[in-house]
Amino acid sequence: MDDRHLRAYQTLRRQNRLAIRAYLCPYDDLLDTLTAAGMQTGFGDEWLRLGPIKVFSDGSLGARTAALFDPYDDDPRATGQLSRSPKELIGLLAKAHRAGFQLAVHAIGDKAIDVVVEAFSRVLDRDPREDHRHRIEHFELPTDEVLDQMKELGLVASMQPNFVARWSHPGGLYERRLGKDRLAHNNPFRLIRKRKVALAFGSDGMPYGPLYGMSGAVEAPFASQRIPFAEAIQGYTAGGAFASFTERDVGTLAAGKLADFVVLSGDPRRVDTSRLAVEATVVGGEVVHRRQGIVGVPRKCEPKSTSRFSQRGVCRWRRRRPLGARGSRKSLSRCG
């Protein structure tokens, strides 16, 4: 995201119109400015927080710009391209790392992933930092060797199972671009978990939300991709919380954590999740959305010495209403 997006999020926050928590990932061209202002990953509050610096290392398989070791199956002259030289990449990652930022590096092709992991290895070797949680975004075609390095370096694989649901079927985009041999190696969620690499799931906005992507992990065409339902849920919840340093507050439903959750129209373990609807969205213990439409945004919850608030300012519900019931904005549970 660029400066316009950062301003827009702050405006929404100020006007109390932000109904979701945001972990912002500025593009690397803002790195110098943010560093000069003394900003680091983690600055902000539970609604709006400065996240990692987003760096590109290659393009996409669709556009044949993801950097591959071997040519594209449907264009033998193309092997994609690195967005910057390995030397430039190391320089950029080292600068952001030293300035106290988490990094989120876009890398899709096997060659780009290798180059990025090697760059992280150099940076962390020279300048070790505990619990950096640097991420590789998408991570669609990792080689087997790279998985052990990921674990050793403490890197997070930040992946999108919806890509598998869309592109990994016979005759799909992955097969056209990669051919039959490499096809089976795309998005190996199961192997990644087996090798104990931290795994976080997202949607990349294609489409937004996890419901469509769940099947890409649970019913993936290849055994190296397929993971059980509970592990897929974990990727979208606890995995995402870990990847954004927020596991103390979100990621699981537990006493003392923020009450952020959705209510679905059916049991996701029994029904194809892409056919389910979100009946309600609850943020900080407040219903901010019902299927009938947006019904409100959460009010800012200040810690108070009343019984309605826990010590950490976690909202407790004041009123419970059946979720199917029609409710006006006025009748929603409120925290203050």
Ligand SMILES: [Zn+2]
């Ligand atoms: Zn990306």
